[in-house]
Amino acid sequence: MLGQLGENAKFLAGGQSLIPLLKLRFASPEHLVDLNFIPGASFITEKSGALHFGTMTRHAEIERSAIAKKISVLHDCAAGIADVQVRNRGTIGGSLAEADPSGDWANALITLHTTVHCFGPSGPRAVALPDFIRDAYTTALAHDELVTEVEVKIPPEGSGGAYLAFKRSAPVYPSASVAVQLTMAGDVCQDAAIALGCVGLTAIRASEAETCLRGQMLDDATIANAAEAARAAADPQPDMRGSAEYKRQLVVALVKRAVHIATGRARGEPVEGTHLYA
């Protein structure tokens, strides 16, 4: 259908990013194709070691889902996006397809093995999340292609994660956000994934920070080294949410806190922790 309508048509999912963009005239499509009336596009299932989310699954549905709680990062992210009203409408597929640099889902999901299933006139294809997000507001989707499903591999035993975002108030985009997924063998960190959001054109994997943790006992000095490496990886722009230096400092604090929460969760402790807002 989008093929027939031409370049000036756009898909509309939950609309919580797109409708504000339309009001600002940042986007002015001639046609909108509303995906809300497509049955069966909202689901949460578990099969063959992965969780599967239909593209139109609302953040609120993921927040409430017992299945999604199996991956802490997903629950943290869903439960902390904006506010109740936005979570009731906004969708996981729409958020990824929008690729807003300040969006939450891409940053949370990039620490996990995430595959984005897409569909267009030439049929279905699966794209790994790091290849899906190309740039700010730019994805691997062709103009007439859409996201159908988001697949997230369940992390192994002994793995724990956390997603934290610092916001000035609930409805606004975060000033900075951090996702961490750690796989522990006793007190030693076997594997680490750390991603930074809102401090670059896309979510940034802080690979040097991950290297600081791998194979190490996670004492305060090691965690501080990783947080400093994350500071260096951040590339924030100064704006109304804070200066570049302030955001780098936020990254340091959020990495430390997220690593502590993720470590506790990897040990099987129930640690509460979601978006923070001042």
Added chain:
Amino acid sequence: MPETAARQEIAVNIRVNGKTYARQVEGRTLLVEFLRETCDLTGTHVGCDTTYCGACTVLMNGLAVKSCTVLAVQADGSEITTVEGLESEGKLDPIQRAFGDSYGLQCGYCTPGLMLSTHQLLAENPEPSEKEIRRAIAGNTCRCTGYMNVFKAIRRAGQNRKGA
């Protein structure tokens, strides 16, 4: 934007407070505009028009949404509840009574939105903790009460509903 496409009229059938409105709307019409201008239900307010303040909050099929961030055509076939739909036969709803009795408002501009967010909260959780109340109304901005009386009103509303 080519005006013809945005202004193209589309038929919608929206149930608002139990009454069906079958109307033609321009594609670009927001739900809040439909409620205020087509249905003449001006209890739903426009605050920021940027998905921030929550003054325009209504229930869409029982869930709180910001009606400035939903197109009217997206509400086709939906059940909408606005503040006018809370009272029945001239009798205030337990939530409305509680906001009055607890002085949970000053200028009142944000109040309809706050009451509808409260409606979803209490439907899911009749005895919310203060933390749960804070989370539930985090998307509703009030610039005059300081929120303390709003928390009291929401707790009282929960008790009113039990008693009602």
